[in-house]
Amino acid sequence: PLYGNFCEGFAWSVATASYQIEGGWRADGKGLSIWDKFAHTPLKVGNDDNGDVACDSYHKINEDVDMLRRLKVNHYRFSISWPRILPDGTTRKINEAGLNYYHHLIDALLAVNIKPQVTLYHWDLPQALQDVGGWENDTIVKRFRDYADVVFSNLGEKVKFWITINEPYNVANIGHGYGTAAPGTVIIKDFRPGTAPYIVAHNLIKAHAEAWHLYNDRYRAKQGGIVGITINSDWALPRNPYKQEDIDAARRVVEFQIGWFAHPVFNGDYNKVMKNRIRERSFAAGLPKSRLPEFTPEEVKRIKGTYDYFGFNHYTTVLAFNMDYKNLQHYDADRGVGTIHDRSWLDSGSAWLKVTPPWFRTILNFIKEEYGNPIIYITENGISERGNMNLNDIHRIHYYENYINQALKAYLLDGVDIRGYTAWTLMDNLEWATGFAEKFGLFYINRSDPSLPRIPKQSATHYATIK
Numbered sequence: 062p063l064y065g066n067f068c069e070g071f072a073w074s075v076a077t078a079s080y081q082i083e084g085g086w087r088a089d090g091k092g093l094s095i096w097d098k099f100a101h102t103p104l105k106v107g108n109d110d111n112g113d114v115a116c117d118s119y120h121k122i123n124e125d126v127d128m129l130r131r132l133k134v135n136h137y138r139f140s141i142s143w144p145r146i147l148p149d150g151t152t153r154k155i156n157e158a159g160l161n162y163y164h165h166l167i168d169a170l171l172a173v174n175i176k177p178q179v180t181l182y183h184w185d186l187p188q189a190l191q192d193v194g195g196w197e198n199d200t201i202v203k204r205f206r207d208y209a210d211v212v213f214s215n216l217g218e219k220v221k222f223w224i225t226i227n228e229p230y231n232v233a234n235i236g237h238g239y240g241t242a243a244p245g246t247v248i249i250k251d252f253r254p255g256t257a258p259y260i261v262a263h264n265l266i267k268a269h270a271e272a273w274h275l276y277n278d279r280y281r282a283k284q285g286g287i288v289g290i291t292i293n294s295d296w297a298l299p300r301n302p303y304k305q306e307d308i309d310a311a312r313r314v315v316e317f318q319i320g321w322f323a324h325p326v327f328n329g330d331y332n333k334v335m336k337n338r339i340r341e342r343s344f345a346a347g348l349p350k351s352r353l354p355e356f357t358p359e360e361v362k363r364i365k366g367t368y369d370y371f372g373f374n375h376y377t378t379v380l381a382f383n384m385d386y387k388n389l390q391h392y393d394a395d396r397g398v399g400t401i402h403d404r405s406w407l408d409s410g411s412a413w414l415k416v417t418p419p420w421f422r423t424i425l426n427f428i429k430e431e432y433g434n435p436i437i438y439i440t441e442n443g444i445s446e447r448g449n450m451n452l453n454d455i456h457r458i459h460y461y462e463n464y465i466n467q468a469l470k471a472y473l474l475d476g477v478d479i480r481g482y483t484a485w486t487l488m489d490n491l492e493w494a495t496g497f498a499e500k501f502g503l504f505y506i507n508r509s510d511p512s513l514p515r516i517p518k519q520s521a522t523h524y525a526t527i528k
């Protein structure tokens with residue numbers, strides 16, 4: 062179906078995340094995470110679903126690896142549950158049983174020539190660390206570095222591809238801005254309105270940089286792997302392409318999403334668009350200084366260049382228009398953007414996700430131009446459906462064909478240095494606050510059968526042939 066190929070050694074992958082699939086929430090000494098607590102709080106997750114059992118991957122290594130073989134991928138992206146390794150988040154106690162689970166999984170992968178791509182933080186923070194402020198408390202930077210140290214030293218002989226943090230934007234924005242993901246801080250009641258997401262983001266960036274330096278200084282020479290951060294972003298088109306204020310609004314969407322994190326990691330500091338907007342609005346709201354924290358000159362130096370590649374998650378596009386908020390305390394006032402979808406865009410099972418393949422190529426080119434033509438690994442891309450078993454998922458085949466085709470054009474025609482592509486996700490799983498209802502999997506899981514059988518959808522068979 063495609064008219065060319067990606068580079069030699071291209072990483073074809075599929076992704077999961079610990080809380081979404083593992084289950085075993087109290088098995089063998091695992092500590093609690095903020096997602097255990099959030100999902101156990103009534104009304105936080107759709108249908109009051111939780112990840113106590115999820116796909117039971119903690120007990121189903123063989124079944125999971127078997128699916129990966131059938132997909133013919135040469136990489137598998139999964140994440141490590143921090144509290145499974147360090148139950149209270151600190152190195153006071155290392156849970157060997159937790160480490161063993163990952164050893165067994167990785168050994169099983171390597172035995173069939175599938176290379177692990179490991180995410181250190183895909184949102185399941187130890188609850189014990191949340192109890193002392195979590196990502197809002199800057200001591201988290203050292204805690205994260207210590208955790209990374211334990212993981213690199215124990216698993217780094219076998220793992221050569223590391224992702225420090227998955228989608229810091231969503232951690233800051235959804236977890237601490239809107240509050241619809243754990244820990245669910247509702248900032249409207251915050252005594253410093255609107256500041257929590259910026260503080261959280263600040264610490265996420267510093268934590269990433271420390272983990273990168275740790276690897277670079279202590280492990281790279283011996284282990285020879287690569288380390289990056291995975292940043293997610295929609296593309297944004299101006300609702301009215303002839304109106305400057307909508308063009309500016311569309312640009313702000315991307316600067317407040319990719320730029321928030323990529324600008325510090327690639328250039329050392331926040332971008333001007335964010336700095337100016339947030340400063341201006343903070344003063345207008347009567348605050349003595351900008352809500353956006355500043356990096357010291359030493360921090361700028363330390364953060365700049367902490368990447369071996371650009372990890373990128375992408376799903377969809379929005380139409381953006383300028384929106385001036387009267388209430389400057391409102392979290393969205395800084396960005397000052399409203400978004401809608403074009404009615405011609407095909408739906409998915411997720412309200413936020415419309416099928417918009419052409420702008421995948423555009424946003425990949427944006428990253429190339431903006432951040433100095435970095436090596437890019439696409440670390441997530443995919444589509445959902447709702448409802449009962451639907452193995453005949455031609456919408457997913459359509460989605461993957463079209464998005465991969467756009468990535469291929471970016472690679473072949475535009476010279477974007479794409480080295481890997483990762484489908485989200487291996488099997489239907491706990492889609493965070495929407496529960497099990499939104500299904501992104503290449504494999505369906507029959508949840509009414511206690512053995513949770515994995516059944517390939519048509520897209521699984523198709524994905525195996527794409528490479």
Ligand code: FCB
Binds near residue numbers: 441493501
């Ligand atoms: C991303 C998350 C991933 C999954 C997809 C649908 O934001 O990283 O865990 O939920 O969305």
